[in-house]
Amino acid sequence: MTFRYPNGKLYQPKKISTTPHLKQQVYSNRGMTLEEDLNESNKYYLEKQIAVIHKKPTPIQIVNVDFPKRSAAVIKEAYFKQASTTDYNGIYKGRYIDFEAKETRNKTALPLQNFHQHQIDHMRAVVEQQGICFVILRFAAVDEIYLLEAVHLLQFWERQLQGGRKSIAKNEIEALGHIISIGMAPRIDYVKVIDKLYYQ
Amino acid sequence: MTFRYPNGKLYQPKKISTTPHLKQQVYSNRGMTLEEDLNESNKYYLEKQIAVIHKKPTPIQIVNVDFPKRSAAVIKEAYFKQASTTDYNGIYKGRYIDFEAKETRNKTALPLQNFHQHQIDHMRAVVEQQGICFVILRFAAVDEIYLLEAVHLLQFWERQLQGGRKSIAKNEIEALGHIISIGMAPRIDYVKVIDKLYYQ
Numbered sequence: 018m019t020f021r022y023p024n025g026k027l028y029q030p031k032k033i034s035t036t037p038h039l040k041q042q043v044y045s046n047r048g049m050t051l052e053e054d055l056n057e058s059n060k061y062y063l064e065k066q067i068a069v070i071h072k073k074p075t076p077i078q079i080v081n082v083d084f085p086k087r088s089a090a091v092i093k094e095a096y097f098k099q100a101s102t103t104d105y106n107g108i109y110k111g112r113y114i115d116f117e118a119k120e121t122r123n124k125t126a127l128p129l130q131n132f133h134q135h136q137i138d139h140m141r142a143v144v145e146q147q148g149i150c151f152v153i154l155r156f157a158a159v160d161e162i163y164l165l166e167a168v169h170l171l172q173f174w175e176r177q178l179q180g181g182r183k184s185i186a187k188n189e190i191e192a193l194g195h196i197i198s199i200g201m202a203p204r205i206d207y208v209k210v211i212d213k214l215y216y217q
Numbered sequence: 218m219t220f221r222y223p224n225g226k227l228y229q230p231k232k233i234s235t236t237p238h239l240k241q242q243v244y245s246n247r248g249m250t251l252e253e254d255l256n257e258s259n260k261y262y263l264e265k266q267i268a269v270i271h272k273k274p275t276p277i278q279i280v281n282v283d284f285p286k287r288s289a290a291v292i293k294e295a296y297f298k299q300a301s302t303t304d305y306n307g308i309y310k311g312r313y314i315d316f317e318a319k320e321t322r323n324k325t326a327l328p329l330q331n332f333h334q335h336q337i338d339h340m341r342a343v344v345e346q347q348g349i350c351f352v353i354l355r356f357a358a359v360d361e362i363y364l365l366e367a368v369h370l371l372q373f374w375e376r377q378l379q380g381g382r383k384s385i386a387k388n389e390i391e392a393l394g395h396i397i398s399i400g401m402a403p404r405i406d407y408v409k410v411i412d413k414l415y416y417q
Contacts, residue, residue: 069342071302074276077292092277095292102271106306108315111347113308142269147311 049204051120051155051162055105058203062109068208070107070114076100102139103150109208110216113148115140116207120155126184127154129177137174140167149211153197154190163194164210249404251320251355251362255305258403262309268408270307270314276300302339303350309408310416313348315340316407320355326384327354329377337374340367349411353397354390363394364410 049057055072062068081094103117117140119131143150150167165185173185195210249257255272262268281294303317317340319331343350350367365385373385395410 063342066342066345069339069346069348074274074298075279076274077277077279077295079275089296092292092295092297095277095295096289097292098274108313108343108346108348111312113311113313115308139269142263142266143308145266146269146308148269148308 051118051153051205054199054204055118055153058205058207059105059107061203062208068107068109068114070105070109072105073100073102099133099135101135103136109149109211112215113143113146114211115143115148115150116153118153118155120157122157123184124156124158124187126186127156127190128184129174130183132170132174137171141171144168144171149215151207153205153207154194156187160199162197162199162205163190164197164207165190165194166214169193251318251353251405254399254404255318255353258405258407259305259307261403262408268307268309268314270305270309272305273300273302299333299335301335303336309349309411312415313343313346314411315343315348315350316353318353318355320357322357323384324356324358324387326386327356327390328384329374330383332370332374337371341371344368344371349415351407353405353407354394356387360399362397362399362405363390364397364407365390365394366414369393 052072059068059070059072062070076098077092078096078098079092079094080096081092083091083093085091103115105118106113106115108114117132117136119127121127121131140150144167152165152167152170154163154165155161156163170185173189177183195213197205197207197210200206252272259268259270259272262270276298277292277295278298279292279295281292283291283293285291303315305318306313306315308314317332317336319327321327321331340350344367352365352367352370354363354365355361356363370385373389377383395413397405397407397410400406
């Protein structure tokens with residue numbers, strides 16, 4: 018519906034960033050990364066006693082540490098190591114939760130090179146132990162976030178190994194995954210999806 | 218019982234490290250830390266598809282990273298951060314497992330200063346989420362290892378806050394905890410204790 022001023026000029030509503038329908042835009046302009054949003058969400062879950070989920074520290078190979086007198090040890094030489102597991106894990110209602118988060122600027126697919134064999138092996142082991150395991154994927158160009166259960170990722174990984182495509186098409190993620198709407202608190206309410214999938 | 222040679226000299230049996238009754242001594246002489254033994258045990262559980270439990274990386278605050286051409290990024294300045302959670306977590310039979318490992322040279326007690334408030338808060342939150350949460354304690358002087366469930370640790374922590382003793386007496390740990398015998402594979406079979414406590 019459009020409105021015009023008496024002079025015939027088109028009425029343009031001001032975009033006020035706090036109105037609910039503009040939430041998506043607010044989010045995009047914040048400059049927050051997926052990791053920051055997940056950390057905020059996990060902090061919210063912890064404070065509200067909903068779930069206990071943390072990001073694991075980045076694995077570092079320490080080579081040289083200096084111990085100056087009267088002050089804290091300083092790491093003078095260290096290297097980033099490849100993680101042998103996923104980045105996030107914890108507990109929700111007694112169940113083990115485990116996931117990896119990935120962002121892509123690609124508009125039509127998530128390249129599988131975002132994962133490495135160690136992570137895939139870890140996810141397979143968690144699934145076999147009946148853990149709740151998934152990936153949270155953000156398509157940055159459209160600011161859409163999906164939860165895709167690990168069983169599907171493992172199948173796409175398998176397809177690649179058998180000569181298939183080296184990515185997951187966005188429409189496959191739309192079909193098999195679960196979109197997570199972006200909110201304020203928590204920002205990425207993935208526990209809501211877990212509830213729907215495992216507790217209803 | 219002692220034996221003497223015909224010349225009256227005392228017979229000293231050779232200590233052969235592979236004989237079963239000397240296992241305890243072998244262990245002590247290996248120079249392995251509790252952490253190394255737990256990592257080995259977790260590796261065993263993973264390979265045998267018994268459980269998926271990992272030690273979390275040490276949290277580091279990175280201040281300065283150098284990116285030399287054609288080689289890996291080098292961390293030039295970083296500091297150790299205090300962990301906000303326990304060191305180990307993972308999954309066993311669908312359930313969330315979470316624990317901290319501590320060693321002491323003290324023969325009669327475990328000083329509570331081995332823990333810090335963040336870890337206690339984390340353990341309380343995990344217990345409230347119905348996780349399987351405990352500490353693995355090693356008395357180095359006698360090479361005894363115990364699993365003590367977090368509920369007990371939380372009570373001893375509370376006792377301290379109310380002006381009580383600042384440690385857990387070894388006999389309290391013996392009474393409330395579960396001794397873990399030291400084996401070869403896995404070296405510290407704490408899953409056996411979990412089985413006894415939660416699955417029988």
